[in-house]
Amino acid sequence: MQSCSSALCILILLISTFTTEILSAVAPVKVNLHDSATLPCSERCSGLVRWSVFHKPTDVLAECDQTSCRSKEGYQMIHDQYLKGNLSLTITDADFSKRDWYTCQCDDKDICDVRLQIEPLSTSVRIKAGESLVLDLDIPEEVEVYYKSTGAAGPSSGQICTVDGRSLQCKPEYKQRASTLLQLRAVTPSDSGVYTVMDKRNEKVIHIYTVTVESAGGDDHPDLDTDKGAAV
Structure with missing residues (x-):
């Protein structure tokens, strides 16, 4: 396995740090207990869009493709909006168990990361x-x-x-x-x-x-x- 050069290693480190800072700088979505919460994501995707909790990528909460959308109870994506590039996920009843980082993927590539917080x-x-x-x-x-x-x-x-x-x-x-x-x-x-x-x-x-x-x-x-x- 070849080791990276000093310049390349520094570049990789800078990119990683920059990405982490951007992620942490994204404003969380804050709602009151049991209110509806919309996790925003605007991106054109002609393939399969999936939302999941960040640490449970195989547990799909909602997904859309060119023909239709499917979702678990309590989660929703709108197909007409998906076709327009609005890939937002709606959580119909935001309780404390739903506080977490959520990830939206287009054909298995991360495009949006959004954190949901419940107001005290x-x-x-x-x-x-x-x-x-x-x-x-x-x-x-x-x-x-x-x-x-x-x-x-x-x-x-x-x-x-x-x-x-x-x-x-x-x-x-x-x-x-x-x-x-x-x-x-x-x-x-x-x-x-x-x-x-x-x-x-x-x-x-x-x-x-x-x-x-x-x-x-x-x-x-x-x-x-x-x-x-x-x-x-």
């Missing part, structure tokens, strides 16, 4: 002291939960839990109060703040909870009592 959910929660705070994690993959206090009496801000399936790891002051459903028991006003659920693999925010805990007995800043919560 935002929820305001108001509960009374002593009740349980339940955070919906929204996805089955591993997530991290971060807390930021909105008052001086709250615990220090930062990551409080990591949830992976039924495995739960939390900071000591939360360990006895949380379950695998991320239910924080026996909250106090000092638990008021912003809780952020982040997809660990993609490093993307999934859900932001703004939580207000109302005092039940007039004491706005009771101490955090982990033993009280562990009895639930």
Whole structure:
């Protein structure tokens, strides 16, 4: 096997770097949860056009040729548009499981790469002291939960839990109060703040909870009592 010359090796490296930068610079398609999403691709192709998830190239989501289009449930290409060079893929119900890079190919050659992102959910929660705070994690993959206090009496801000399936790891002051459903028991006003659920693999925010805990007995800043919560 012949090795490349120094100049050729440098050229190959520059082309590879340039291609990677272009791919990362392509603006992602961002939609709200369960909205329809259109992944754009404009290119003339007289042959077979196929869309797939980038890391599953053999799992064809939709395809078109000169005679017709075919697609899996939840995905759509329009034949009239294909004939005009509009090869866009429509995802009819964009949920968190569909966040990924998608690739469009013309006769097995990549022509478009598009990333689909779901906008973070935002929820305001108001509960009374002593009740349980339940955070919906929204996805089955591993997530991290971060807390930021909105008052001086709250615990220090930062990551409080990591949830992976039924495995739960939390900071000591939360360990006895949380379950695998991320239910924080026996909250106090000092638990008021912003809780952020982040997809660990993609490093993307999934859900932001703004939580207000109302005092039940007039004491706005009771101490955090982990033993009280562990009895639930």
